[in-house]
Amino acid sequence: MGFLDRVSTVVQAKMNKIMDKIEDPRETLDLSYEKQLQLLQNVKRGVAEVTTSKKRIELQKAKLQASIDKLDSQAKEALAANREDLARKALENKAGLQSQFASMDQQIADLNDQQQKLIAAESRLAAKVESFRTKKETIKAQYSAAEAQVKVTESVTGISEEMADVGMAVQRAEEKTDNMKARSAALDELLESGTLTDFSGDDELGRELAKAKAQSSVDDELAKMKAEMKK
Numbered sequence: 001m002g003f004l005d006r007v008s009t010v011v012q013a014k015m016n017k018i019m020d021k022i023e024d025p026r027e028t029l030d031l032s033y034e035k036q037l038q039l040l041q042n043v044k045r046g047v048a049e050v051t052t053s054k055k056r057i058e059l060q061k062a063k064l065q066a067s068i069d070k071l072d073s074q075a076k077e078a079l080a081a082n083r084e085d086l087a088r089k090a091l092e093n094k095a096g097l098q099s100q101f102a103s104m105d106q107q108i109a110d111l112n113d114q115q116q117k118l119i120a121a122e123s124r125l126a127a128k129v130e131s132f133r134t135k136k137e138t139i140k141a142q143y144s145a146a147e148a149q150v151k152v153t154e155s156v157t158g159i160s161e162e163m164a165d166v167g168m169a170v171q172r173a174e175e176k177t178d179n180m181k182a183r184s185a186a187l188d189e190l191l192e193s194g195t196l197t198d199f200s201g202d203d204e205l206g207r208e209l210a211k212a213k214a215q216s217s218v219d220d221e222l223a224k225m226k227a228e229m230k231k
Contacts, residue, residue: 025143029136036129043125047118054111061104068097 071094078087 026140029140033129033133033136036125036132040122040125040129043118043122047115047122050111050115050118054108054115057104057107057111061101061108064097064101064104068094068101071097 071090075087075090075094078084078090
């Protein structure tokens with residue numbers, strides 16, 4: 001794979017990732033549904049136009065029939081008046097109209113076939129559109145549920161990470177507290193041993209008196225124990 005091919009592959013991968021973030025499948029499904037509804041509307045419009053054309057020809061046919069009937073009556077009246085020439089002319093006109101009448105019958109039959117085909121197509125398309133609508137809503141509901149689940153999982157994950165940070169902070173605080181306690185105990189021990197000088201307010205004389213009292217108490221206790229042992 002050449003350099004340009006690798007660049008093209010990387011760019012395509014990046015674009016796919018970006019589009020995956022931008023595109024909402026629910027919007028895509030709704031758009032597809034709108035397009036199908038538009039197609040269904042076009043078919044319905046076609047059915048209406050064919051039906052209108054058929055009705056228009058049927059009206060023309062009815063007028064033509066009235067003209068034929070009128071010519072037929074005029075031919076009979078002409079014969080009754082011994083005007084065979086007028087009767088012939090009326091019948092000739094009638095024959096011309098009858099040829100148009102037959103042509104209209106064929107047009108009406110053709111339009112009727114077309115109308116039935118469009119009605120059947122409309123019915124099939126309407127069923128498909130309705131089926132797609134049901135499936136669309138199901139997929140949208142599933143996607144919304146999955147999206148909500150992802151958000152909840154991300155929130156839980158975030159909480160877990162935050163709790164881990166909190167745990168580390170607590171551990172550090174406990175360690176610092178233990179260190180402080182140990183340091184305090186060590187300082188107390190050093191003060192008691194006299195290694196460190198206590199500047200908290202007690203003077204040297206006070207410490208010596210306290211030490212003397214403690215020694216006197218020890219001496220008294222020792223003498224008492226010796227006396228009891230002699231008894």
